[in-house]
Each structure stands twice: as C-alpha cells, then as structure tokens.
Amino acid sequence: MPEHRSRKDASRNRQAVLAAADALFARRASPADVTMADVASAAGVGKGTLFRAFGDRAGLLRALYEARLEPIRQAVEAGPPPLGPTTPPQDRVPALLDALLCFKLDNRRLALALEESGSSSPYQAEHYQRWHSTLHAVLEQIPGLTDSGFTAHALLAATRADLVEHLAGEERLAREGMRAQLATFITRVLACGPRPGWTAEA
Template identity: 85%
Template sequence: MAERKARKDAVRNREAVLAAADALFARCGRPEDVTMADVAEAAGVGKGTLFRAFGDRAGLLRALYEARLEPVREAAEAGPPPLGPGTPPQQRVPALLDALLCFKLDNRRLALALEESGNGSPYQAEHYERWHGLLRAVLEQVPGLTDSDFTAHALLAATRADLVEHLAGQERVPRERARAQLANFATRVLASEPPGELSAGD
C-alpha cells in the first residue's frame, strides 16, 4: 500500500511540475530565465524531487516538450489524413511539416529553450530522430526522390526553433504566411527533378 501511494505521489508531483513549467515558459520573456528553483516553487515541490524525477533542466524540458508533442506525433504516425498514413506522400510531407511548424509557433519559448539547452547535438535528441525517421519513410515513397535521408534533414531545418523564433519574433512574419511559405518550399522540393548525370562530353 505504501509503495502504491508513493507511486501515486510521484505521478502527481510529475504532473504538477510539468503544469508549473508549462505556465512559466508560457509567461517568460526569455526561456533561460526559468530556473529549476522557479519550477519547484511554482509546483510546490522540493528541488530534490524535481532533480530525482527529471535529472536536470534539460531533462525537464524534454519531458515537457514530449508531453505537448505526443498528440501531434500520434496523429502523424497512425492518425487519419492528412497527417496519417492514408495520405499520398506528396501531400503528407507538407502536412507533417505544417503540424510541426504550428506546434513550434504555439510553443516558441519551450522549443527554443530545449534546442538551446546545450545538452549535446539537437540532431541526436529522441524527438528529432523520430520526426526525421517518420519524414524519411514518407519521402522514400516519393517517385524520383533519390536522397530521402538528407532531404528529411533539410526540410526539418526549416522548422528549427531558432528560425521559427527569428521569423515570428524578429521579422514578425504572420502565422499563415509562414505556413504558406513552408508549404511552398516543401512542394518545390518534392517537385524538383533529380540532377541528371553529366555526359562523357561535358
């Protein structure tokens, strides 16, 4: 019974921490200003509880990011069109990128804090690897596309948090314009003819 209560307390504490961190990042002007102490105080837990549950600030950021992103990812991996597998790849790729862009526009501070957390390469993060793998698998279904691995990296680069922050924050690009620009870019990439080989006389 005591063990079950401890597990319930741990789950409750985790949910309280994620909710507190969510609110703090939504209100903050600069992501780096939100500290573990701030989150612990807002959640009503000790700093030790916070570190035991998440390891460090980067671990907390990853957990919060994953919790928010999970519904989008579930729709992308197994949901209905246009994100899910029932959509032709030429339409599904722009839809996947649009979903990721909208997620980062809605979670600008959190996405920026995670990508700037300094814990190794962002390309080795679990969430990046899963999105890259999903996008690569869809790109492999596009006729004539020869390098789905690099193309997936290049398309995902257009949704990086620092670029999204620059466009939305510094350049004040309206949301719908940013979505249209990304869709046009993805469509052009998918429509590009693979470069032909040089003939012997060239």
C-alpha cells in the same frame, strides 16, 4: 499500499511540475529566465524531487515538450488524413511539416529552450531523430526522389525553433504567411528531381 501511495504521489508531483513549468515558460520573456528552483517553488515540491523525476533542466524540458507533442505523435502514427499513414506521401510530407511548424509557433519559448539546451548536437536529440525518421520514411515512398535522408534534414531545418523565433519575433512574419512560404518551399523541393547528366561531382 505504501508503494501504491508512493507511485500516486510521484505521478501527482510530476504533473504538478509539468503544469508549473508550462505556466512559467508562458509568462517569462526568455526561456533562460526559468530555473529549476523557480519550477520547484511553483509546483510546491523540493528541488530534490524535481531532479529525481527529470534528471536535469534539459530532462524537464524534454518531458514538457513530449507531453505537448503527444496528440500530434498519435495522429502521425495512427490517425486519419492528412497526418495519418493512409495519406499519399506527396500530401503527407507537407502536412507533417506544417504540423511541426504550427506546434513550434504555439510553443515558441519551450521549443527554443529545448533546442538550445545541452552541449550535444541537436541532431542527436531523440525528438529530432524521431521526426527525421518519420519524414525520411515518407519521402522514400515518393517515386523519383533521391537522397531522402538529406532531404528530410533540409526540410526539417526550415522548422528549426531558432528560425521560427527569428521569423515570428524579429521579422514579424504572420503565422499564415510562414505556413504558406513553408508549403511553397516543400513543393519546390519535392518537384526537384535529378537532372539528366547531373552528378554530385559535376
């Protein structure tokens, strides 16, 4: 019984921390303004509890990001069109990237904080590798399209959190305008096959 209570308390504390972090990121102007001490205080837990549950600030950001992303991930893995696996690849690629762009627009501060956290390459992050792997696999199903791995990187670059923040914050580009421009870019990329006689050395 004590062990069951301990697990229940840990689960409750984790949810309280995620809810507190969620609210703090929504209120603060900059992600850097939110500290682990702020989150612990808002959640009503000790800092030790916070660090035991998430390891560090980057771990907390990843957990919150993954919790928000879960509905999209489920739709991508087993859901209906346009995100689900039964969608034709030419239609699924823009749907996947549009969903990712909308997610980052809806979670601008959190996505920016996560992508800016840590000193390692953002391309090594688990969430990035998952998106790249999914997109790469779908691109490989498109006849005539080469270099699917590089193309996946190039397309994902158009949804980077710092670019989304710049376009939405500095250039004041409206949400639908950004989505339309991304869709046009994807269409052009997918339409570009290798030209006759062209090689990488040319």
